[in-house]
Amino acid sequence: MARHLGGAGIRSVLVGGAVVSIYTEGLYRSGDLDLVPDDAGRTRLAEELARIGFEPSRSRYFKHPSCPHLFLEFPRGPVEIGEEFPVVPADIEVEGRTLRLLSPTDSVKDRLAGYIHWKARANFDQAVLICRCQKSEVDLDAVRRWCEGEGGAEAFRELMERLEEEAV
Numbered sequence: 001m002a003r004h005l006g007g008a009g010i011r012s013v014l015v016g017g018a019v020v021s022i023y024t025e026g027l028y029r030s031g032d033l034d035l036v037p038d039d040a041g042r043t044r045l046a047e048e049l050a051r052i053g054f055e056p057s058r059s060r061y062f063k064h065p066s067c068p069h070l071f072l073e074f075p076r077g078p079v080e081i082g083e084e085f086p087v088v089p090a091d092i093e094v095e096g097r098t099l100r101l102l103s104p105t106d107s108v109k110d111r112l113a114g115y116i117h118w119k120a121r122a123n124f125d126q127a128v129l130i131c132r133c134q135k136s137e138v139d140l141d142a143v144r145r146w147c148e149g150e151g152g153a154e155a156f157r158e159l160m161e162r163l164e165e166e167a168v
Helices: 002-007 017-023 042-050 104-118 121-133 140-149 153-167
Strands: 012-015 032-037 061-064 067-073 090-094 097-101
Touching: 002 012, 002 032, 002 042, 002 097, 012 017, 017 032, 017 104, 017 121, 042 061, 104 121, 104 140, 104 153, 121 153, 140 153
Parallel strands: 012 097, 032 067
Antiparallel strands: 012 032, 061 067, 090 097
16 A cells, blocks of 8 residues: 555555554554555545545545455544654565554554553553564663653553563
């Protein structure tokens, strides 16, 4: 998807659950792709997506008839996590092309944002999975500082307790 949009000059950043899927090597599965486009409006996105068979739904999603369980969503940019702005995406190489997505550290923050602000326990569990699978790639000091800035020091404490429990 990002490859097609990139070929049309629409740069985007993958965020949300699909990033969790990547960083947990499939332990978590997401049913949608959330792509934050740099500057493209919905009309331009719809035109480009139509070229590869995606249709807008009545809601905010795009769907492909041959993939009824996959949804595309394009949250408005710029990419931010809670009060943190700007968020600089990470780049990973996939089949010779660059995919822009949240870094492991920012993905943990993104998941914790849902836990801190909406009490979404599943988001907390996803943050734990990322930390477990990407141990050397998650900057826990940065996560701690971010949590404190979001009023979520307790969420960070809980995260550390969970990680320590699993390490035993």
